[in-house]
Amino acid sequence: MDVTTLFENFALPTAILIASFYFIWSMYNNMIKENATRENKLFEMISKFNDSLDRFSDVLNGYELRLGNIEKSVDDIKDIIK
Incomplete structure (x- = not known):
């Protein structure tokens, strides 16, 4: 060849x-x-979601404290009425 x-x-x-x-x-x-x-964008989104969940958790804890105060007040009123 x-x-x-x-x-x-x-x-x-x-x-x-x-x-x-x-x-x-x-x-x-x-x-x-x-x-x-894509991974960087997803990590940023997850980070923002975690921040949002942390704020929501703080709000729920505040509501729990307020409901505890209301429950205590209702118990005090019940004791006074008896």
Whole structure:
């Protein structure tokens, strides 16, 4: 086999192989970047959700204290009425 035959038989498949490898490699890199961006956004959202839950917990604790005071007042009124 001479050089021209080798070139004719293997040039196109080699070029296709290189182009395919580059395409797959670039898609993989883009996927990695998109996943990292998505994860960062999700972490931010989870952090905001945790802050919101903390504030909601504080509000519920305040309501619990107020309800405890009301319950105590009702018990005091019941004792006075008896």
